[in-house]
Amino acid sequence: MNASDEPYEAGPVAALRRIAFLLERAREDTYKVKAFRGAAATILPLPAEDVARAVEAGTLTDLPGIGASSGKVIAAAVRGQVPERLARLEAEHAGPLTDGGAALRAALRGDCHSHSDWSDGGSPIEEMAMTAIELGHEYLVLTDHSPRLKVARGLSAERLQRQLGVVDAVNEHLGGGADGGGAGGEPGFTLLKGIEVDILDDGSLDQSEEMLDRLDLRVASVHSKLAMDAGAMTRRMIGAVRQRHTNVLGHCTGRLVTGGRGTRQQSSFDARAVFEACAENDVAVEINSRPERRDPPFALLALARDAGCVFSIDSDAHAPGQLDFLQLGCERAEDAGIDADRIVNTWPRQRLLEWARK
Structure with a gap:
């Protein structure tokens, strides 16, 4: 699936953290969460231009802690698009956890x-x-x-x-x-x-x-x-x-x-x-x-x-x-x-x- 065509301005670290948050909120397996939080930790200290160059060169997954799934999220966010994984999780898990309270x-x-x-x-x-x-x-x-x-x-x-x-x-x-x-x-x-x-x-x-x-x-x-x-x-x-x-x-x-x-x-x-x-x-x-x-x-x-x-x-x-x-x-x-x-x-x-x- 391709990234959403909607504009996205929050950046790749925010996208990765939000995905991890929604997975945790939905009580998904820990290993899934760690993949996205680990990728966020990897790119957080890097200059934005370095991350963008890695996206264009196709070398994101050469960085430690970045796999195919997190790499797709980073690439979409860098290009100003809503990552498809994020859009799907928002639709599935961002609503109220219960009707009351x-x-x-x-x-x-x-x-x-x-x-x-x-x-x-x-x-x-x-x-x-x-x-x-x-x-x-x-x-x-x-x-x-x-x-x-x-x-x-x-x-x-x-x-x-x-x-x-x-x-x-x-x-x-x-x-x-x-x-x-x-x-x-x-x-x-x-x-x-x-x-x-x-x-x-x-x-x-x-x-x-x-x-x-x-x-x-x-x-x-x-x-x-x-x-x-x-x-x-x-x-x-x-x-x-x-x-x-x-x-x-x-x-x-x-x-x-x-x-x-x-x-x-x-x-x-x-x-x-x-x-x-x-x-x-x-x-x-x-x-x-x-x-x-x-x-x-x-x-x-x-x-x-x-x-x-x-x-x-x-x-x-x-x-x-x-x-x-x-x-x-x-x-x-x-x-x-x-x-x-x-x-x-x-x-x-x-x-x-x-x-x-x-």
């Missing part, structure tokens, strides 16, 4: 749960931040995993400390910072320092007190022994909720309802007791937007609502395109009749930070 999605200011390639995410921190900006976020909390989750390359205290320096550098580059100040006094965008910290068997958290103190926000989640006895799981979760560092209880049931990892039954625990502990300790219950999680299920979501909990609607994104999953969680929150002011990521950044520092 639009009003609440418009009220969200950020996302409190995301992963980078420092743990089990697929993209660099900078790419996650740039995509969050493009989606209109005022903030994104970077919450890579804690050390016990070795399968996800969880961060030791030393690696987390290095990551915090990278976050500072990204914010400096973007003109943001801890107060969110941008150029000219505008709110700007801030990448916030966080963690998805494992809840250990006894309810303690899988990271040092010192490092947890240095973070803006902490999501605490159970990732192991999900089938443990209901009484023990209840004590474990309440113990974590009572920890002074815990801000958000992540994907509380641990269930999987669809997707490449198969399905998994939800954990058994006294949900009323856990949610009452969340309300008493001002810990948000996460509404996890991942299509394969949809956690908590509706009955538990309603129970948390009636217990007086606050909530955090999170993408749990492991790739930039997945940051757009938020509307799926918004639809579920609207169906449950949860007021927007009870959702912490509708709050201005400073209010969120003050709440998280409780």
Whole structure:
């Protein structure tokens, strides 16, 4: 197929990034995404005239990380045409992910749960931040995993400390910072320092007190022994909720309802007791937007609502395109009749930070 005859002015890097975003949003295979993000990384530092010369000479695929498919996209974009692959993906995957949740999605200011390639995410921190900006976020909390989750390359205290320096550098580059100040006094965008910290068997958290103190926000989640006895799981979760560092209880049931990892039954625990502990300790219950999680299920979501909990609607994104999953969680929150002011990521950044520092 030939490239579209429509004019295209965004350039080849933008075309490659958009293709990768749409593939991630559609939960396509990772290897497809990497081909386009890798090609974008290859040509990003090159002068535009060098890329154009390679297109005309037919030598694009001599460059590392550029194959036949990404080469076609680059060639079309350089010639000012909409790449056919991009046009097809826009038609197939650019529409709304769901019918509901639009009003609440418009009220969200950020996302409190995301992963980078420092743990089990697929993209660099900078790419996650740039995509969050493009989606209109005022903030994104970077919450890579804690050390016990070795399968996800969880961060030791030393690696987390290095990551915090990278976050500072990204914010400096973007003109943001801890107060969110941008150029000219505008709110700007801030990448916030966080963690998805494992809840250990006894309810303690899988990271040092010192490092947890240095973070803006902490999501605490159970990732192991999900089938443990209901009484023990209840004590474990309440113990974590009572920890002074815990801000958000992540994907509380641990269930999987669809997707490449198969399905998994939800954990058994006294949900009323856990949610009452969340309300008493001002810990948000996460509404996890991942299509394969949809956690908590509706009955538990309603129970948390009636217990007086606050909530955090999170993408749990492991790739930039997945940051757009938020509307799926918004639809579920609207169906449950949860007021927007009870959702912490509708709050201005400073209010969120003050709440998280409780």
